[in-house]
Amino acid sequence: MITDQEVLSVKQRFGIIGNSPLLNHAIRVAMQASPTDMTVLITGESGSGKESFSKIIHSLSTRKHGKFIAINCGAIPEGTIDSELFGHEKGSFTGAHEARKGYFDVTDGGSIFLDEIGEMPLGTQARLLRVLENGEFIKVGSSKVQKTDVRVIAATNVKLFQAVEKGKFREDLYYRLNTVPIFVPPLRERGDDVNLLFRKFTTDFSEKYSVKPISLDYEAKELLKKFPFKGNIRQLKNLAEQISLLEENREVDAITLAKYLPSEESNLPAPYNSKNGKDGESSSDFSEREILYKVLFDMKKDMTELKKLVLDTYQSGGINQNILKKHHSLFEDMDTSVSFDEDSPKESPSSMPIVLESGKLASSHSEDYDDEGIEDIIHEEDDNSLSIEKKEKELIIKALRKHNNKRKYAAQDLGISERTLYRKIKQYDINE
Numbered sequence: 024m025i026t027d028q029e030v031l032s033v034k035q036r037f038g039i040i041g042n043s044p045l046l047n048h049a050i051r052v053a054m055q056a057s058p059t060d061m062t063v064l065i066t067g068e069s070g071s072g073k074e075s076f077s078k079i080i081h082s083l084s085t086r087k088h089g090k091f092i093a094i095n096c097g098a099i100p101e102g103t104i105d106s107e108l109f110g111h112e113k114g115s116f117t118g119a120h121e122a123r124k125g126y127f128d129v130t131d132g133g134s135i136f137l138d139e140i141g142e143m144p145l146g147t148q149a150r151l152l153r154v155l156e157n158g159e160f161i162k163v164g165s166s167k168v169q170k171t172d173v174r175v176i177a178a179t180n181v182k183l184f185q186a187v188e189k190g191k192f193r194e195d196l197y198y199r200l201n202t203v204p205i206f207v208p209p210l211r212e213r214g215d216d217v218n219l220l221f222r223k224f225t226t227d228f229s230e231k232y233s234v235k236p237i238s239l240d241y242e243a244k245e246l247l248k249k250f251p252f253k254g255n256i257r258q259l260k261n262l263a264e265q266i267s268l269l270e271e272n273r274e275v276d277a278i279t280l281a282k283y284l285p286s287e288e289s290n291l292p293a294p295y296n297s298k299n300g301k302d303g304e305s306s307s308d309f310s311e312r313e314i315l316y317k318v319l320f321d322m323k324k325d326m327t328e329l330k331k332l333v334l335d336t337y338q339s340g341g342i343n344q345n346i347l348k349k350h351h352s353l354f355e356d357m358d359t360s361v362s363f364d365e366d367s368p369k370e371s372p373s374s375m376p377i378v379l380e381s382g383k384l385a386s387s388h389s390e391d392y393d394d395e396g397i398e399d400i401i402h403e404e405d406d407n408s409l410s411i412e413k414k415e416k417e418l419i420i421k422a423l424r425k426h427n428n429k430r431k432y433a434a435q436d437l438g439i440s441e442r443t444l445y446r447k448i449k450q451y452d453i454n455e
Contacts, residue, residue, distance in 0.1 A: 041216035067207030070257035089133025097142035115164020
C-alpha cells in the first residue's frame with residue numbers, strides 16, 4: 024500500500040505540483056507499475072505532463088541504472104523512423120554510408136519512452152509488436168535477428184481505440200501496449216492545482232530575472248481556475264511568464280488577468296490577413312472563395328424560400344398575413360420591418376399585388392396567371408441570380424461606396440487583399 028507520504032516524496036523529487044485526487048491516483052499507479060517490466064500506456068492531452076510519469080516509472084524501476092531515451096514518434100519522418108528505432112546496415116538505403124545502432128539496441132537493459140505512439144506508421148508498429156512479444160528486431164537492410172531487453176513506456180494524446188477502429192493503429196499492438204494504463208488528467212480537471220502551478224511559475228520567473236513575483240486576488244484566482252487551458256501546463260507556464268514580464272502592477276486582479284487570457288474567438292479560423300491558408304493557399308484566394316460560397320449559399324436559401332412563397336400565394340389565391348408570417352425569413356434583412364402580429368390589419372387578397380421582375384404589377388387573383396407563368400418567373404430568377412461575377416461585382420461596388428472608394432478598407436471589409444481588389448476592379452471595369 025502506497026502512503027500519502029510516499030506520493031508526496033515522489034512529487035518533490037520530480038517537481039510535480041498539485042494535490043488533485045486524479046493526479047495522485049495517476050502517480051500511485053505509476054509507482055505500483057515501476058518495479059515490474061510491464062508495458063505502460065500513458066494517455067492524456069498535449070501538455071499535461073505525460074513525460075514526467077515516464078521518468079517516474081524508469082527511476083523507480085530495477086532498470087534505473089540503465090539508459091532512458093524519450094522519442095517523439097510524430098517528429099520522426101516515416102521514411103527514417105525504422106532506422107532510428109532499430110538501426111540499419113551500411114548501404115541499406117541512400118545515405119547509409121555506415122552501419123548504425125538503433126534506439127532499441129542502445130537502450131538494451133534500460134527503458135524507452137515512445138511519445139505520440141499514435142503517429143507511428145503501421146509498418147513500424149509491426150516491428151514494435153515483435154519487440155514487445157519476443158524481444159527481437161531486425162535492422163533495416165539486414166536479415167539477422169537481434170535480441171534486446173528494453174522496457175517500453177508509450178504515451179499518446181489521441182484515443183487509440185478510435186484509431187484502431189479507423190484502421191490507423193494495430194489492434195494487437197494496442198492491447199499489448201495497454202497492459203498498465205495511466206491517465207494524466209488535464210489541467211482544467213485539477214481544481215486548485217492551476218493556482219499552485221501559476222504561483223510556482225511566477226516565482227521561478229521572479230528569481231530568474233530578479234523581479235517581484237506576480238500575485239492574484241481572489242477573483243483572479245477563480246477566473247484562472249475556470250479557464251479551460253487547452254494547452255494545459257505548457258499554456259499556463261507561458262501565461263505566467265507573459266504576465267510576469269509585461270505587467271507593471273504586480274498585484275493582478277481579474278480584469279487585468281482577463282486581458283491575457285485568449286478569447287473564444289481564438290478557436291475560429293485564421294483571419295483574412297494571415298499569410299497562408301489551408302494547403303498552402305494564399306489568404307486572398309481562400310477568402311475570395313469563401314465570399315462566393317456564402318453568396319451562393321444565401322442565394323440558394325432565398326430562392327428556395329421564394330419558390331415556396333410564390334407557390335403558397337398561387338394556391339391560396341393571394342398573399343395574406345399567414346403566408347407572410349410563414350415566410351418571414353425572406354424579410355429579415357430588409358430595412359423596412361414587416362409586422363407579423365396577429366392583431367395587425369390584414370390586407371385582402373385583391374389588395375396585395377405581386378411585383379414581377381419586369382417591374383409590372385400583376386393581380387393576385389389566381390385566374391390572372393397560370394402555372395407556366397410561375398415557372399417562367401422562377402426560372403428567370405434562377406438564371407439571373409446565379410451569376411457569380413454579377414454578385415461579386417455588386418459586393419465590390421457596395422464596399423467601395425461604403426468606404427468612399429478607399430480600397431484598403433473596402434478590401435478589409437470584403438476579406439480579400441488590396442491587390443486582389445485592384446485586379447477585380449480592372450476585371451469588372453468598375454468606375455471608382
